[in-house]
Amino acid sequence: SGKTTLMRMLCGILQPTEGMVRFDGHTVDTEAYRACLGYLPQDFGYYPDFTGTDFLLYLAALKGLPKGQAKRRTEELLELVALQDVAKKKVKTYSGGMKQRLGIAQAVLNDPSVLVLDEPTAGLDPKERVRFRNLISSLAQDKIVILSTHIVSDVEYIADEILVMRAGGIITTGTVDEITGDIRGCVWECTVAPREADAMSASLTVGNIHYAQDGSAIVRVVAQQRPHPSARAVEPTLEDVYLYLFQEQSGGLPVSRTKAEAGRDAIARRKGARRG
Numbered sequence: 001s002g003k004t005t006l007m008r009m010l011c012g013i014l015q016p017t018e019g020m021v022r023f024d025g026h027t028v029d030t031e032a033y034r035a036c037l038g039y040l041p042q043d044f045g046y047y048p049d050f051t052g053t054d055f056l057l058y059l060a061a062l063k064g065l066p067k068g069q070a071k072r073r074t075e076e077l078l079e080l081v082a083l084q085d086v087a088k089k090k091v092k093t094y095s096g097g098m099k100q101r102l103g104i105a106q107a108v109l110n111d112p113s114v115l116v117l118d119e120p121t122a123g124l125d126p127k128e129r130v131r132f133r134n135l136i137s138s139l140a141q142d143k144i145v146i147l148s149t150h151i152v153s154d155v156e157y158i159a160d161e162i163l164v165m166r167a168g169g170i171i172t173t174g175t176v177d178e179i180t181g182d183i184r185g186c187v188w189e190c191t192v193a194p195r196e197a198d199a200m201s202a203s204l205t206v207g208n209i210h211y212a213q214d215g216s217a218i219v220r221v222v223a224q225q226r227p228h229p230s231a232r233a234v235e236p237t238l239e240d241v242y243l244y245l246f247q248e249q250s251g252g253l254p255v256s257r258t259k260a261e262a263g264r265d266a267i268a269r270r271k272g273a274r275r276g
Contacts (some may be wrong), residue, residue: 002168003148004042007118010146011039023114038112038143042105042119048092052083052102055091059106070109077105081135097128104135108143115139117147121154152238162238164245171245180236187240188221190231202226205247207240221266223248 008014010021013027026033044057053074081101086094091102100120107115117136120128129151136145137158149155155162156176156199163173172179187207192200194274195215197209206225208220220234221227222243236244 002165003150003250004118005168006165007039007041007116007148010116011037019118029159035110035238036113038106038107038110040103040115040117042122044099046091046099046102048090050091051088052078052091052094053087055102056105056109060109061108065109074107077108081105095128097124097131100124100128100132101135104132104139108139112143114144114146117145119149120147121149121151129154134201152242156238162250164241166246176238179241180238183222183236183241183244185233186222186224186244187234187236188223188227188231190221190230191216191218191233192230193217196228205243207243252267 005014009016010028012021014036021028023036026036028034032140043212047058050058056077057070057199060073061067065073065275075084078087081104083098083101083105086098091099094102103120104117107117121132122134124132133154136147139145140158147159159176161173162179163170164179165171169241172182174182191212194211194217197206197211197219198220200206201209205222206219207222210218212218219228220240221231224242246270
């Protein structure tokens with residue numbers, strides 16, 4: 001959708017064909033901008049034979065931290081990301097979650113005002129993802145954290161504002177409550193026979209099918225119209241929003257209107273409501 005491209009432009013790795021990136025009056029090509037920035041790329045590179053401590057000290061030197069400050073900061077961060085017990089072990093022995101936590105540590109070595117994280121939880125098991133989300137939440141207390149992900153649960157619990165991108169453009173933005181509120185009345189659950197559930201899955205946008213022990217099927221559907229006589233409206237989630245905005249089958253947005261137009265309409269309605 002363009003998430004990584006946007007992140008790379010924010011960090012000055014790619015030059016935009018139009019427009020300009022600024023933070024606090026500084027453009028991306030200045031040292032003042034880079035001093036405010038911390039970055040964890042999607043493909044985080046590391047030196048496998050370095051220990052965790054050596055790796056952070058090396059990057060601290062590249063960032064220009066004085067030796068004493070670099071040592072103190074390295075110890076603080078290894079404790080913050082819960083790697084103090086493996087600080088003297090080589091990075092190649094770390095699990096995927098440990099490497100990602102080391103990546104966070106290197107990104108905040110210079111205590112940046114803006115922290116950019118590109119798909120930081122990809123490939124992590126549920127326990128490590130929860131640990132990582134909690135770490136990001138703690139960092140966000142005094143920093144702007146820009147996080148890209150396709151894993152809905154990663155943003156549902158920690159994001160103050162969400163931007164949904166498609167084909168390089170932002171199609172909607174807002175808080176979790178605002179975005180889910182935009183599709184309230186478009187998410188349904190109904191109890192049907194398994195054969196009906198299969199038919200609904202083929203013709204509608206079905207988010208989930210649960211086959212019960214009594215032989216029935218509970219189907220969650222994203223659609224503007226009631227999809228079945230037994231359907232009842234339920235509260236939408238971010239996953240439902242994703243399905244609604246990206247669905248290509250019938251039962252969703254009218255064909256004559258694009259997802260981007262619908263997203264802009266929703267944003268305009270919310271702004272109008274706040275002004276009113």
